[in-house]
Amino acid sequence: MKSGSSYLASGPFVWLVTIAITTLLLVASTKALWLVVPLLIAIILYYMMYPVVRRLALSGIGRDSAAGIVAGGVTLLVVLIMIPLLPWLAAQSVSGEQTLLRYLEGGRLLVDRTLAGLESQFAFLRRLDFHAEMGKRAAEFGDTFVQKQIREALVAAAVSLPSLLLAPFFAFFFLRDGQLFTKLVTRGVPNAFFERTIYMFERVDATAKSYFQGLLKLTAIDTVFLGVGMLIVGVPNALVIALVAAVLEWVPVVGTVVGCVFAVLVAATDYPNDPWVVYATVGVFVANRVLDNFFFIPLTVGRSIRMHPLPTVLMVAIGGAVAGIPGLILALPLAGVVATVVGTIAAIVNDPRLRARNAYAKALLAKRVTADLQV
């Protein structure tokens, strides 16, 4: 008797193949980043819009029309938001570098004050000239960061902006023709493996759906928690910072740190003489991280990927190493999908009955097509 879980093989070999294939896909993705980024956004949009499309379909509107209405509505909404936002963004970009430098200076002053405080408390740090050395390194890092990293990131974002317009286009077709794609692929599968293949597609969809919908729920929860926390602490623009930090959490490991540093820079600049605001902001982020790990993540993203923690951490590290930030975001959902496909294929390969059925079907076909060709 076969149960659903036995349709998916697992074990060290399956994990090795999964990691190898995911790594190859991530390396390939770096060569087509202009396509990968809009595709990733399209997948997130698809899982955001899917419940609305479902609701419309339930009210009697056809799926095609519902997909068109929702995708069109989202595009229109983005355009309506962008029209008044563009002049503001243009104005901001002029003063953007000054603003950034002001916040970095605020951060540098915080580090400087903290180091001076540490040096006055600990004699061995004074002997090492810790304050001066670390201050020099922080200034060097700040200069390199502004001149190189941020400028490069902004240029890359500007270059990839037109390709982002592909995202709603892709999302619409995912919503409208997703099922046709499954049907098309399944058509080429031999009869013996047909039910396994539809099970695999069900699992792939369930994995991606639970991951991305869970991620969106987690973003909403984190935004509320961080926003309320920073409002209480008194950080200016708390909700905007909370939303940015919650979106940054999509990047595993690095995202939390970057989000926290961003909030700390704002707090340190706007409250230069009140270090407790900075410490409380860090406290809010630490509390959020702990709650994420123990409550929010199990409740939202949960075990959608169904991977052991060891290959999970390994996969995130490989993703970051081979494909940077998109690699960090993509590594886990991609590994989850690849694991399902590899697991299904491995289960088929290891099932002698299925292989025998396929061979029998081939023999029947061969007999049929050669019936009138006997010498």
Added chain:
Amino acid sequence: MFGFLKQKTEHPRISQIRQIGLFSTLKPRELRVIEGLLHEREYLQGEVVFDEGEEGQALYVVLRGRILICSQGDPVAGRVAEIPVGALFGELALLDGIPRSKQARAAENSVVLALSRADFNGLLDTHAAIASKIALQLARDLGQKLVTRFLTVESRPL
């Protein structure tokens, strides 16, 4: 000019699906939705559709040919039923993923339509009206099969 007044001709494929008892109560628009979900599979005489004990992932409707339901490894003495054109089999897979109780194999070259459990569950979410019509027809079909089985047992000599 008045082309919109002309009655639209139905696609032959849709007409074919309408003939199937399970989908006979669906409207043309609903039939088009179902048509997008059905997988057409061809089986040669003797080919196995599913084995006894497998977890069912789909229900099947016979479009052409006949399907034999039998005990695995004993298609002659273990013959349970032969499914004719328009009838369905493997329907319990749609309600629950319980293991197949018998083997199904093509009694002659056959074409079947498969509706997967995942797609049926999707229908419950997106097209509840279609799913409820199919579920009702499915319940009728199962009821009919139960009555037939009951009468067979009743009429059996003691």
